Amino acid sequence: MRLGLNEPRDFIVHLPIRYEDETQIVAIGSLHPGQTGQVEGEVLHCEVQFRPRRQLFALIQDDTGQLALRWLNFYPSQQKQLAVGKRVRVRGEVRGGFAGPEMVHPRVMVAGSQLPEALTPVYPTTDGLPQATLRRAIDKALDEADLSDTLTAGVLEQYELIPFAQAIRVLHHPPPDVSLEDLIERGHPAWRRIKFDELLAQQLALAMARAARLKQRARPLTGEKSRLVEQFQASLPFTLTAAQARVVAEVSHDLRRPFPMHRLLQGDVGSGKTIVAALAAAQAIASGFQVGIMAPTEILAEQHFQKLVGWLEPLGVQATWLTGSLSAKARKMAIERIASGQAQLVVGTQALIQDKVDFANLGLIILDEQHRFGVGQRLQLSRKGEAEPDAAQSGSQGFIPHQLNMSATPIPRTLAMTFFADLDVSVIDELPPGRSPVLTKLVAEARREEVLAHVMTEVRSGRQAYWVCPLVEDSEALQLQTAVDTHARLAQALPDMRVGLIHGRLKPVEKTQIMDAFRAGQVDVLVATTVIEVGVDVPNASLMIIEHAERFGLAQLHQLRGRVGRGSAKSVCVLMYQTPLSQVARQRLRAMYETSDGFEIARRDLQQRGPGEFLGVRQSGVELLRFASLETDALLVDQAQSLARDLLAHFPEQAHAHLQRWMRGKQDFLRS
Numbered sequence: 001m002r003l004g005l006n007e008p009r010d011f012i013v014h015l016p017i018r019y020e021d022e023t024q025i026v027a028i029g030s031l032h033p034g035q036t037g038q039v040e041g042e043v044l045h046c047e048v049q050f051r052p053r054r055q056l057f058a059l060i061q062d063d064t065g066q067l068a069l070r071w072l073n074f075y076p077s078q079q080k081q082l083a084v085g086k087r088v089r090v091r092g093e094v095r096g097g098f099a100g101p102e103m104v105h106p107r108v109m110v111a112g113s114q115l116p117e118a119l120t121p122v123y124p125t126t127d128g129l130p131q132a133t134l135r136r137a138i139d140k141a142l143d144e145a146d147l148s149d150t151l152t153a154g155v156l157e158q159y160e161l162i163p164f165a166q167a168i169r170v171l172h173h174p175p176p177d178v179s180l181e182d183l184i185e186r187g188h189p190a191w192r193r194i195k196f197d198e199l200l201a202q203q204l205a206l207a208m209a210r211a212a213r214l215k216q217r218a219r220p221l222t223g224e225k226s227r228l229v230e231q232f233q234a235s236l237p238f239t240l241t242a243a244q245a246r247v248v249a250e251v252s253h254d255l256r257r258p259f260p261m262h263r264l265l266q267g268d269v270g271s272g273k274t275i276v277a278a279l280a281a282a283q284a285i286a287s288g289f290q291v292g293i294m295a296p297t298e299i300l301a302e303q304h305f306q307k308l309v310g311w312l313e314p315l316g317v318q319a320t321w322l323t324g325s326l327s328a329k330a331r332k333m334a335i336e337r338i339a340s341g342q343a344q345l346v347v348g349t350q351a352l353i354q355d356k357v358d359f360a361n362l363g364l365i366i367l368d369e370q371h372r373f374g375v376g377q378r379l380q381l382s383r384k385g386e387a388e389p390d391a392a393q394s395g396s397q398g399f400i401p402h403q404l405n406m407s408a409t410p411i412p413r414t415l416a417m418t419f420f421a422d423l424d425v426s427v428i429d430e431l432p433p434g435r436s437p438v439l440t441k442l443v444a445e446a447r448r449e450e451v452l453a454h455v456m457t458e459v460r461s462g463r464q465a466y467w468v469c470p471l472v473e474d475s476e477a478l479q480l481q482t483a484v485d486t487h488a489r490l491a492q493a494l495p496d497m498r499v500g501l502i503h504g505r506l507k508p509v510e511k512t513q514i515m516d517a518f519r520a521g522q523v524d525v526l527v528a529t530t531v532i533e534v535g536v537d538v539p540n541a542s543l544m545i546i547e548h549a550e551r552f553g554l555a556q557l558h559q560l561r562g563r564v565g566r567g568s569a570k571s572v573c574v575l576m577y578q579t580p581l582s583q584v585a586r587q588r589l590r591a592m593y594e595t596s597d598g599f600e601i602a603r604r605d606l607q608q609r610g611p612g613e614f615l616g617v618r619q620s621g622v623e624l625l626r627f628a629s630l631e632t633d634a635l636l637v638d639q640a641q642s643l644a645r646d647l648l649a650h651f652p653e654q655a656h657a658h659l660q661r662w663m664r665g666k667q668d669f670l671r672s
């Protein structure tokens with residue numbers, strides 16, 4: 001079934017999302033709108049009404065008042081249940097109606113039956129599966145399933161945990177004395193045990209994924225001393241920063257090993273990740289293998305392609321470009337070059353992970369702005385190199401490519417521990433020399449003229465500017481219109497400047513042309529949608545204007561701001577906003593003003609949006625954590641991690657039993 005419940009052991013860990021208090025009958029006179037209430041009364045009136053639409057209407061009363069009941073869908077049997085004069089018990093959410101309180105679609109029972117003594121659990125369910133059925137199934141499972149503990153008494157004592165069976169029983173059938181608040185806020189020891197178990201399972205799965213990876217085979221890429229790499233190093237356009245050099249050495253070391261690298265390269269916007277990728281690519285190519293580099297947008301892929309070709313083609317490397325917008329013929333050629341191995345370096349977008357693309361001998365894949373890709377896409381990519389997936393699983397034949405993921409979005413510690421434990425992390429914690437921090441200004445929309453004046457001054461002194469158009473949610477057409485309008489207005493307001501426009505609807509050639517012109521300094525002001533959000537690198541651009549900054553997310557603003565401050569010129573980012581500002585928008589703008597540190601921004605972003613949005617996995621439908629919360633349960637994460645290591649080292653069968661209970665079918669997600 002759709003909830004993924006098949007066996008008793010699945011049902012027992014299907015825990016309530018909330019509880020209802022059905023232990024009391026209250027007076028109708030005491031009901032207030034918004035409250036869920038349970039009352040008993042006598043039916044005064046019952047009829048099918050036809051206005052404003054067909055509905056069943058009933059009125060009941062007790063000593064304190066009257067309550068209207070309405071059903072828009074109903075069965076004839078319900079009318080019988082509500083025959084005038086009958087006493088009924090009804091339960092539902094109270095609304096304020098025309099003539100006093102009413103309930104829409106309340107639950108109706110016979111009055112006077114015994115009241116439950118304890119809180120009633122409410123389970124997550126899907127359409128068409130009634131709570132009562134689910135409850136019965138769970139109760140049956142509680143009788144049948146194995147509730148034995150996966151942890152020893154010693155462990156329970158050490159971590160102050162209650163037994164599993166007890167925790168499960170309390171949550172499915174809270175005893176009368178348990179407080180609703182403890183259950184809802186998940187502060188009850190029963191919840192603590194469940195949260196711990198969940199986190200432990202996750203830590204175990206991550207540790208096992210890592211162990212499994214160390215057993216997989218990859219081609220050792222030992223070309224780091226080759227002529228290609230040495231020539232490339234000698235021809236670098238700049239000296240690497242110490243941080244870049246350190247990270248290059250880490251990656252180079254990983255690549256030489258016979259199991260797949262799985263490394264995340266974190267470096268704030270502008271810290272210089274591309275060159276690290278290029279050096280890794282050179283090492284792989286020099287070792288006789290292909291390299292695939294994937295970027296989330298066509299503009300970024302194009303930019304990478306140009307840069308890498310500029311660096312590596314003079315040294316004899318054959319590069320190919322592959323995106324969704326290639327003509328059928330060009331695409332066919334690219335795919336052939338990739339399949340024959342003639343293309344040593346392949347740069348592209350999502351198009352790289354399509355089924356039709358087969359590499360002759362893929363040795364390394366590099367994912368830029370990895371957080372922009374969904375979990376599913378990341379998985380697909382890591383499977384590309386597995387010529388025979390089954391063989392690869394069993395570790396006998398298949399070779400897995402090394403993988404380098406790059407991101408400017410740093411992952412806060414708890415999050416990294418919970419979701420990326422099988423990832424080695426390298427950090428570029430230093431910006432190239434000569435950069436001065438971007439000055440951020442918050443400017444109300446009303447001061448637009450001043451902003452325009454600023455743009456003029458900047459352009460007159462030989463610099464360039466980006467002008468980012470407001471986001472229009474949910475309407476691509478409107479978004480486009482806004483960009484076109486903004487461009488027209490700016491072109492008029494800045495008559496002696498060359499104002500360009502780039503947006504997602506342009507043809508790829510047009511995008512390339514305008515980006516090339518901007519890069520070459522032939523466009524002074526580039527009006528853009530968020531297509532330029534990630535990765536775009538034009539060092540001479542020193543001014544960034546973001547209109548309606550209050551509509552953008554924090555990570556997005558940080559990325560956009562990162563488009564400037566990439567050269568030695570002093571850069572400014574103007575966040576224009578329209579009042580009144582919502583609380584959240586105000587917080588975001590303040591954060592942008594207060595800090596330019598990507599880690600701090602990420603921390604605040606996580607606080608505001610929660611981990612699912614933050615990691616970009618919400619759309620994938622994979623739930624991250626069902627019970628634990630990274631904000632409030634950080635301590636449990638630490639404890640779970642240390643116990644996981646201990647169990648795997650000394651009590652593998654316990655670890656296995658625990659995973660069986662909690663993680664069936666989810667391991668794959670953790671590989672991405």
Ligand code: ADP
Nearest residue numbers: 238239240241269270271272273274275432537
């Ligand atoms: P990001 O980490 O945001 O991907 P890029 O790789 O695009 O950053 O680099 C940003 C800019 O800094 C580029 O113009 C690049 O050429 C330049 N750059 C990178 N490393 C250095 C360095 N060590 N010294 C000087 N400039 C550098």
Ligand code: MG
Nearest residue numbers: 273274368535
């Ligand atoms: Mg980049």
